Amino acid sequence: MPSVPFAVPDSGRPVPPSLWRDRDFRRLWVGQTASQLGEHTTLVVLPLFAVLTLDAGAGQLGVLRAVGQTPVLLLALVVGAWVDRWRTRTVMVLTDIGRTLALGAAAMAGLFGWLGLPALFVVAFAVGALSVFFDVAYQACLVRLVKREQLVRGNSALEGSRSAAQIGGPALGGALVALLSAPTAAATSALFFGLSFLSIRRIRRIESIPEHSERPSRLGRRIHEGLRFVVGDPWLRAVCLASAAFQFSFAAVMTVYLLFLPRELHLSGTAVGLALAATGPGALLGSMLAARLPSRFGHGTVLVSAAVLGDGVFLCVPALGGSPAVTVPVLLLAGFVFGTGSQLVTVTVMAVRQAVTPNGMQGRAAATITFVGMGLAPFGSLLGGFLAQEWGLRTSLLVTAAGMMLSPVLMAFSPLGRLGRKLPASHDDVS
Numbered sequence: 001m002p003s004v005p006f007a008v009p010d011s012g013r014p015v016p017p018s019l020w021r022d023r024d025f026r027r028l029w030v031g032q033t034a035s036q037l038g039e040h041t042t043l044v045v046l047p048l049f050a051v052l053t054l055d056a057g058a059g060q061l062g063v064l065r066a067v068g069q070t071p072v073l074l075l076a077l078v079v080g081a082w083v084d085r086w087r088t089r090t091v092m093v094l095t096d097i098g099r100t101l102a103l104g105a106a107a108m109a110g111l112f113g114w115l116g117l118p119a120l121f122v123v124a125f126a127v128g129a130l131s132v133f134f135d136v137a138y139q140a141c142l143v144r145l146v147k148r149e150q151l152v153r154g155n156s157a158l159e160g161s162r163s164a165a166q167i168g169g170p171a172l173g174g175a176l177v178a179l180l181s182a183p184t185a186a187a188t189s190a191l192f193f194g195l196s197f198l199s200i201r202r203i204r205r206i207e208s209i210p211e212h213s214e215r216p217s218r219l220g221r222r223i224h225e226g227l228r229f230v231v232g233d234p235w236l237r238a239v240c241l242a243s244a245a246f247q248f249s250f251a252a253v254m255t256v257y258l259l260f261l262p263r264e265l266h267l268s269g270t271a272v273g274l275a276l277a278a279t280g281p282g283a284l285l286g287s288m289l290a291a292r293l294p295s296r297f298g299h300g301t302v303l304v305s306a307a308v309l310g311d312g313v314f315l316c317v318p319a320l321g322g323s324p325a326v327t328v329p330v331l332l333l334a335g336f337v338f339g340t341g342s343q344l345v346t347v348t349v350m351a352v353r354q355a356v357t358p359n360g361m362q363g364r365a366a367a368t369i370t371f372v373g374m375g376l377a378p379f380g381s382l383l384g385g386f387l388a389q390e391w392g393l394r395t396s397l398l399v400t401a402a403g404m405m406l407s408p409v410l411m412a413f414s415p416l417g418r419l420g421r422k423l424p425a426s427h428d429d430v431s
Helices: 023-053 058-083 088-111 117-145 148-179 182-200 219-232 234-264 269-277 279-290 293-297 299-319 324-356 359-374 377-391 393-403 406-412
Strands: none
Touching (some): 023 148, 023 269, 088 117, 088 182, 148 182, 148 269, 234 299, 234 393, 293 324, 299 406, 377 393
16 A cells, blocks of 8 residues: 655665665666656546546446456466566566557547547556556566665655655646546656656666576466465465455445545545545655654554554545535545555555565565455445445445455454564575
8 A cells, every 4th residue: 555755764864875876776766656657647537537527427437447457356466477587677668668558549539539438448457457567567676676675765765756646646637637638638647657668768787587497387387386475474464365455445445435526525626636646745754654663663563553544534534525625625634644554554564575575486476465455456446336326425435444444453463463673584585
């Protein structure tokens, strides 16, 4: 689970200039920022276009979101094994080109009136599939670009860029769909991916890809190695379980939420975008806090407390009603709290994962955890759409929000909940 918070985990002071002066790290950061901004804009543009323009029902919205999330289930493990053997710069550049073309084609189709639900399904799947490649690659790229002791700092910087995208992306996407058109919004997202391409392609450092034997192991064997490594590690196993519980429930929550805001609270597309964007400033705060709280109070304490606070705030949303002048400020506060808690969890968990994972297993470990966690998201989206149809929006939102509380419970009763102020030691390197 905002401006640029470069912070040292044990002091909260700005990151030493050595990291920011690294041109290749800076190019990665710029590309990641642009890519995440395009991705978060797209995540709002496509559902809002379906709901506000095509009058999609709850079931159709659930299917649309599930289609965009299915590539994680289908591709994550294969991508992880593949990325470990290739230069991450090449992978990210190619995926940026692909997403630019996909959204550019959607914009053109929309201008000619051809952008219906079937076309949205195709675009959502294509962007989702390419994003799987990019997300696994950039996580592995960081490990190859910076030293181990800079991982938390680097993650804080990259997660800060994602938080910046959470501020601008939803608000921009909602405003463009409401004030202009879906094709214009799609074209804007395509431009962001194009900017990411231009930045990342300028990375010049030659990556130290882990050495392999003369005869590369088969893809299935490499996937099995990644699965076995994650399952055999108590910290990573706990991360998988907690992530799966959260992503399943959160996907259901967001499907209902995207219907609840315009249809139950009668908010405009712009107001919906602002409500979703409120997670961004909270994520900025969470990113900065993640650089100092774990070393002060312990990683386990921070993980569980942040998850309870961030996930639990959604339990209050179903009670909202009345004038937008009242509901919108409350939604902004709820989004801010959720963003703070979820970002604390995201940065801390990523640092734990990278600390215990050897360089040669980074891509497969990230992909395995993504597969287990995000792989359940399509089913959560479908469940959210089904519940909204059968039970109504308020009841469905309350039930799915309650399901999110399973994640902090699983962390509390796992080795993650007992982690102290120091990160666990790394395993021996593997090929």
